[in-house]
Amino acid sequence: MRFRHIFSETWSGLRRNLTMTLAVIVTMWVSLALFGAGLLAYQQVGLMKGKWYDKVEISVFMCGTESPQSETCTGSSEVTPEQKETIEATLKGNPEVAEVYHESKEEAFEEFRKAYADSPILDTLTVDRMQESYRVKLKDPEQYEGVVTSVLGLPGVQAVQDLREYLDPLFKWMNLIQIGTIAASGLLLLAAALQIGNTIRLTAFARRREIGIMRLVGASNLYIMLPFLLEAVLSAALGIVLACATLAAGVYFIIIQKAQVSLKAFEWIGWNHAGIAMLGVAVVGLVLAIIPTLITTRRYLRV
Known part of the structure; x- marks a missing residue:
């Protein structure tokens, strides 16, 4: 009731x-x-x-056959094994770096294929036109200037990209x-x-x-x-x-x-x-x- x-x-x-x-x-x-x-x-x-943002902090791109002429790239010449060793040693020896990942042309092309699987742009690039790179993870994402400065002018380095600039x-x-x-x-x-x-x-x-x-x-x-x-x-x-x-x-x-x-x-x-x-x-x-x-x-x- x-x-x-x-x-x-x-x-x-x-x-x-x-x-x-x-x-x-x-x-x-x-x-x-x-x-x-x-x-x-x-x-x-x-x-x-x-x-x-958190996984990849800095990308160090190597010189390739289509890289523009500069002080560190000689036009049609790719980065040499000796230059890569110097670049990798510089990165790994930096106290601000936590880990360094090397990405080959084949790996870069595979990532490109996954990202643009259904896009017409997929047919515009080949493996040879891709760039080798080093992906650098920092101990402190805010402290990246020292790493950029240490490799930016090394022979074989075309560009250093901090993804946070774009993200x-x-x-x-x-x-x-x-x-x-x-x-x-x-x-x-x-x-x-x-x-x-x-x-x-x-x-x-x-x-x-x-x-x-x-x-x-x-x-x-x-x-x-x-x-x-x-x-x-x-x-x-x-x-x-x-x-x-x-x-x-x-x-x-x-x-x-x-x-x-x-x-x-x-x-x-x-x-x-x-x-x-x-x-x-x-x-x-x-x-x-x-x-x-x-x-x-x-x-x-x-x-």
Whole structure:
């Protein structure tokens, strides 16, 4: 009997405040979807950094048959074995270097084939046109200037490339997008919390006579709060479901169907990352529904 009354009061509250309930659902939907997108962006940045930023810090490219004429490259001549030994010894002897990997022309071509498997550019290069290189991992990624300086002018070295020069702007923009998305979703989540509080306050005011009678007959605070709490949780649950559906559609159509097919050189987020974001959306959504309701009911249900 008591549960029937609780559910009846919950339905009555939803029906009386249908417009505000819809506004809460839509606001929760949009804000939680943006919050989930921020979580996905955070995970994507982490994957890209793990593959491209942390693993390879510096690339030392050797002279080849097509290298431009310079002080360290003699045009059509490739790097000699003696020059390679000197370069490798210099790198391994540097205290800032953790590991040194040699990449042959064949290995470089194989990586090129994997990265551009379905691209017409694959037919434009051959193994002979690839460059040998040394991939250098540093003990401290911030301390790279000394390594660059030590090998930059050695005979046989065409160029020294610090990948962070190219990756840092990308990661900065992605971090800005991530922060902006979470900040915008935070404002919308605050608006949703305020809307939930106002809805509960108006509902409590409309039922003030019923609440007074319930208090006089000895009803507990929990019994009086439950209809309001269920009303808020149901509204939040609908917003959570819609937000999770939006995230799932985004991952499938944007990441799986488009990004993973077009840009195979990058590692992209998948369903496991989407699941983590959806879990975060569900937790935040329920907290935003429960906390404002408890605060509002404790304040306005005193008769």
